[in-house]
Amino acid sequence: MVRFLPFFLLLLLTACASEAQDAANEMGDMTIEEFEPTSTLVVDENLVTKAKFPFVDVHSHHWRAATMSAGAMDTLIMEMDAMNMAVIVNLSGRSGEALRMAVENMEGRYPNRVVTFANIDFEGFGTEEWTERAVAQLRADIEAGARGLKIFKNLGMDVVDTEGNRVPVNDPRIDPIWALAGEMGIPVLIHSADPPNFWKPRDKNNEKWLELKLRPNRYRDPVTNPSFEQIMDEHFDIMRKHRGTTFISAHMSWMGNDLDALGSKLDEHPNMVTEMGAIIYELGRQPRKAKEFLTEYKDRVMMGKDSYNPDEFHTYFRTYETEDEYFPYYRKYHAQWRLYGIGLSDDVLQHIYYKTAMNVIPGLDPSLFE
Secondary structure, three states: OHHHHHHHHHHHHHHHHHHHHHHHHHHOOOOOOOOOOOOOOOOOOOOOOOOOOOEEEEEEOOOOHHHOOHHHHHHHHHHHHHOOEEEEEEOOOOOHHHHHHHHHHHHHHOOOOEEEOEEOOOOOEOEOOHHHHHHHHHHHHHHOOOOOEEEOOOOOOOOEOOOOOEOOOOOHHHHHHHHHHHHOOOOEEEOOOOOHHHHOOOOOOOOOHHHHHHOHHHOOOOOOOOOHHHHHHHHHHHHHHOOOOOEEEHHHHHOOOOHHHHHHHHHHOOOEEEEOOOOHHHHOOOHHHHHHHHHHOOOOEEOOOEOOOHHHHHHHHHHHHOOOOOEOOOOOOOOOOOEOOOOOOHHHHHHHHHHHHHHHOOOOOHHHHO
């Protein structure tokens, strides 16, 4: 019998290989990017399509605000009403004539429902007249109706001066801009860097592996790019140097995965607040810690979404307002994991939805939140 054992093993291996091939043929050539299993967990589901309280979306982008038609504007307001959004903040107001037209077009049709932030043009940065010109333009934009300033992530990463050198976030030539914002009582919403995983090796240990595979341009080669830590140090330095200016650190400073560190930054910088645009997937996977953090810092955190898609707001409401378990996030490549409801109290919800924004953004109509 012993001498026949290899033959039987060969038959067994052949059968296993055949079975594996049959299974592979049946399953097709699906990739991991396509793998999206349906959960078999049986738990309560509380879908929330309308926020419990009126809210301000402090992070939205409407690049065509200056030319948005009356019909498109009507549709936007109807969608806002359906989800209980009282005010939307357009961070892409541009500057000059484009900003004036955006304010006139959107806020003129629906006063108090839209807030417009101005932007800075870094073209020609490094010339002797750039700072003076930029300060004058921002002053004119504020006088034209801008109620805040939005700084995009290209500052600190991609903006270069006239000599081709990277412009750091805390470049002293920008100081008069931050100072003017404080002088004229407008907040600066500043997006610096990106999730720190974008600088890490694109291997099996990187939580953002799928996103970097599907969006390879988001990868930041640490050999040719300033580090995440360097950019964020520059980010917080301007807050340290300009205590009279309120800064809204976008996307929870990309520290949603380390709430103790974010809390330390909020403690260190009393002129800093933050918002939760495109970061809810971090809070939803740590509901107990998130509830503790948001309760403690309820007057320093605001509701923000980033990209405007009405259906995606429902995930935010569900995460804030329910204690549901193990429900999906709306963009798999941002987060492969599922979320849990935080179950915030009414008091904390009201602060996040509108009370903190009322203390940060000038001119919000209190009657919208009654």
